Amino acid sequence: MNRVNVSIDRLRQLAHRAEHRPARIxxxxxxxxxxxxxxxxxxxxxNFRVCPACGHHFPAGAHDRLDQLAGPGGWTELWPGLRAADPLGFYDLKAYSDRAQDAEAQTGLGEAIVCAELEVRGRPAVAAIMDFAFMGGSMGAVVGEKLARACDHAAGRALPLLIVTASGGARMQEGVLALMQMAKSVIALDGLAEAGQPVIVVLAHPTTGGVWASFASLGDVIYAEPGALIAFSGPRVIEQTTREKLAPDFGKAELQLHNGQVDAVVDRREMPERIARVLGILHRPQRQQPPGAPGPVQWAQEGAGRAARAAQSIPGLSRRLVDRIRPGHDGDGS
Ligand SMILES: [Zn+2]
Incomplete structure (x- = not known):
């Protein structure tokens, strides 16, 4: 019987051996x-990193995806400064903080998700786009926080939310704090649903683990890119555990469409058009308020304040009349 040895000592030996191995092309x-x-x-x-000959979808980065979705209108990043903390002081072959810094240097991203405001073919939306290149697109506290903020931002501005997922699941280096992001993101999406705003999710290769088991499966409309692996556990993990060979299309987007987990498998090159069409149907913008405009509570308080000042400035006025001063009256007699 083959036993799986995952001890740190063995991993150290392998890492040591890798240094002396001739570099592969x-x-x-x-x-x-x-x-x-x-x-x-x-x-x-x-060609948006899609093979023109056979339609194979290469991995795409978050910035490239935002460029494609937003087009010439461009996008404005939200909360770019958030960085992962290392509350556990986690160390495997390398310190977690070093790993995160290396990922940032390699990808130019601060985290495995980029949030932005943009317009998809003239339809305004908030976008939260994951990038597999940053530590396998793993979900730690910052990914959960950015996603929750994106939901709040979208709810506050009466905008729909667009999510693209590409993730190996929860970030093991953050332990249970990473797992908590599953609950946090689900609650955040629930808040957005209560605000009446739609969520469109695009599942890119791969969408697995805690990301698939939380917010990725909660879109009002769920699209998948062709050939994307969409599963809780990847086929390698299942085959190692069950010692059974899985079908080659296990967890693939096309099979998940057949299973009813996905609404449509859409070519990346057609994605902006499809998303804009759905946004046009689902998104009903609420009455637009100019930025910085007072909310209903503030408006009422200001109105009451004005009425009180007006009453004080006219001492001779009868109590009965003061009671009838309406909000918005400045008391100048006009
Ligand atoms: Zn090809």
Whole structure:
């Protein structure tokens, strides 16, 4: 019987051995793994990182996705300064804080999610886009916090929320704090539902673990990119646990569509058009208030304050008349 050894000592030995292993020729990230076509960086960018020959979807970064969704109108990032803390002082082969810093240096992202305000083909929305390149798109406290803020922001501004997921699940380096983000994100989405704003989720490869088991499966409309793995546990973990071979299409977007977990499998190149169409149907903007305008409570308080000042400035006025001064009357007799 094969026993799985995951001891830290063994991992250290493997890491040590890796240093003396001859460097492997790096796989070119612009070669299509399905049809072996090769593309220049410019071709890849122009085609939104989808193989023009066979339609294979390469991984896409959060910034590229925002550029594609927003188009020439651009997007404004929200809360870019949030960074992960390391409350457990977690260390595996490397300190968690070092790992997070390395991820930031490699990806240019502060975390595994980027939130922004944008318009998709003229339809305003708040977007929360995950990026698998940052520590496997794992959900820690910052991902949960940004997602909750995005929900509050969308509710406050009467805007729909657009989420793109690409994640291995909860961030193990943050332990139970990462798992708590599942509950936090679900509550945040519930608040947005109470505010009457729709949520569109796009599941990109891979969407697994705690992300799939929480907010990723809660969209009012759920799209998936072709070939994306959408599952709680990946096939490798299940095969190792059950020692059974799984079907090759296990957890794939197309099968999840058949299972009813997904509303449609949509090519990334058509995604902005599809999203804008759904936003046009679902989104009913509430009466727009100019930014900084007083809310109903503040308005009422100010009105009452004005009425009281007006009453004080006219001492001869009878009590009965003062009671009838309406909010908004400045007491100047006009
Ligand atoms: Zn291809």
């Amino acid at each position: 790096p796989a070119d990230e612009r070669s299509c793994p399905r049809c072996e076509s090769h593309y220049s960086a410019e071709e890849m960018r122009r």
